Amino acid sequence: MNVLLNVITVLLSGLAAQDFQVELKGPAKIPAGTPVQIAIPAGIIVKSKTCLLSGAGTTNLLGQVVEKFTADLTAKEKQQYLVVVLPALSIPDNGATLAGTWLADDAKTSSTSFSFEDKNSELSQVTLEGKPVLQFVHPVLKEGKEREASYKPFHHLFDNSGTLVTKGSGGQFTHHRGIFLGFSKVTYGNNVKIDIWHCSGDTHQAFEKVLLRESGPVLASEKDQIAWNGKNKETFAVEERQLVVYKVPGGQLVEFQSVVRTTGGPVLLDGDPQHAGFHFRASNEVSEKTSKETIYLRPDGEDKPGASRNWPDLKTHINLPWNAMSFVLKDKRYTALYLDNPANPKEARFSERPYGRFGSYFVTEITKEKPLKLKYQIWLQDGKIDADTANLKSQAFINPVQAIMVAK
Numbered sequence: 397m398n399v400l401l402n403v404i405t406v407l408l409s410g411l412a413a414q415d416f417q418v419e420l421k422g423p424a425k426i427p428a429g430t431p432v433q434i435a436i437p438a439g440i441i442v443k444s445k446t447c448l449l450s451g452a453g454t455t456n457l458l459g460q461v462v463e464k465f466t467a468d469l470t471a472k473e474k475q476q477y478l479v480v481v482l483p484a485l486s487i488p489d490n491g492a493t494l495a496g497t498w499l500a501d502d503a504k505t506s507s508t509s510f511s512f513e514d515k516n517s518e519l520s521q522v523t524l525e526g527k528p529v530l531q532f533v534h535p536v537l538k539e540g541k542e543r544e545a546s547y548k549p550f551h552h553l554f555d556n557s558g559t560l561v562t563k564g565s566g567g568q569f570t571h572h573r574g575i576f577l578g579f580s581k582v583t584y585g586n587n588v589k590i591d592i593w594h595c596s597g598d599t600h601q602a603f604e605k606v607l608l609r610e611s612g613p614v615l616a617s618e619k620d621q622i623a624w625n626g627k628n629k630e631t632f633a634v635e636e637r638q639l640v641v642y643k644v645p646g647g648q649l650v651e652f653q654s655v656v657r658t659t660g661g662p663v664l665l666d667g668d669p670q671h672a673g674f675h676f677r678a679s680n681e682v683s684e685k686t687s688k689e690t691i692y693l694r695p696d697g698e699d700k701p702g703a704s705r706n707w708p709d710l711k712t713h714i715n716l717p718w719n720a721m722s723f724v725l726k727d728k729r730y731t732a733l734y735l736d737n738p739a740n741p742k743e744a745r746f747s748e749r750p751y752g753r754f755g756s757y758f759v760t761e762i763t764k765e766k767p768l769k770l771k772y773q774i775w776l777q778d779g780k781i782d783a784d785t786a787n788l789k790s791q792a793f794i795n796p797v798q799a800i801m802v803a804k
């Protein structure tokens with residue numbers, strides 16, 4: 397980051413007058429590391445992929461231009477966005493204004509920007525400053541002994557030092573893998589029932605192609621097409637899944653967006669809290685060595701080490717705006733904060749396990765007219781998180797800052 401700041405400092409004296417303004421409105425208190433997506437109107441000339449923004453008590457905020465990456469993937473027209481990660485801010489009732497200036501593309505360096513690397517045909521990686529941040533593991537289905545390790549794609553998450561914190565195949569409950577999505581009770585077609593969580597029989601999820609990749613100094617984003625295959629390996633639904641990782645202070649922020657569409661008639665998604673929905677699984681080392689040290693923090697307070705809650709044992713363990721799991725890995729404590737969104741299907745039934753898995757599921761039906769649309773965030777940090785910080789991050793996700801770009 398210092399390299400980029402030094403470059404910016406050298407260039408500041410030569411920058412042209414501001415090119416545009418961004419008007420902000422939103423919560424009075426914005427936590428540090430809040431990403432803001434700003435639609436670029438037709439009248440604004442985009443001179444480069446990056447810019448600097450100043451105002452509201454801040455200077456030299458980097459902005460990155462990206463294509464559309466919201467969860468509503470049905471929009472047909474292309475829409476560019478400017479994305480900036482805000483520091484901690486207080487926005488007055490009448491709003492705040494940022495002044496923007498396009499930054500010459502040669503002002504940024506590769507070492508301070510996210511980049512993609514295809515490690516092999518079944519593994520792609522996002523790196524920042526030479527360290528891995530996020531991996532997309534998408535093996536081709538293999539039969540026999542290799543099938544278990546290849547029946548669904550998932551995502552690995554690393555901490556800021558490049559240490560892997562999530563679990564792959566194998567270990568306790570091989571069907572738990574990093575950041576993943578699935579349902580153990582799926583019905584489609586002529587009452588065909590399959591399990592696309594454990595992926596038994598012919599059932600499996602299969603990566604088909606990359607739809608979009610974007611990277612820069614603010615974020616990296618990849619959208620992929622994944623086939624959901626059932627009886628006789630027929631494709632009964634197609635998922636467009638997008639993960640966005642942001643450069644934020646103090647941790648890793650990953651946004652998971654998904655749209656699942658039926659290829660024919662209705663598809664019923666169901667399961668149970670332990671085997672359906674969107675989940676996070678920490679390294680298998682937590683299961684092997686430190687599960688008694690796992691601590692859950694919820695909106696109603698912190699639980700004792702090793703304790704957990706699950707629906708339906710606790711019928712009120714539903715529709716949490718957030719849930720935090722603090723776990724110990726390699727003698728270091730982390731917290732993974734799981735952020736749900738009100739737009740996701742409800743009721744959201746939550747599950748926790750001290751060995752390092754937590755998440756939620758819901759029951760819903762997909763039709764041609766009503767695809768499944770999901771949007772979650774995972775925040776990973778060193779140490780424990782406090783409830784105030786978790787609440788602020790949840791509010792920033794649920795009620796995002798409203799930003800409008802206007803010509804100067």
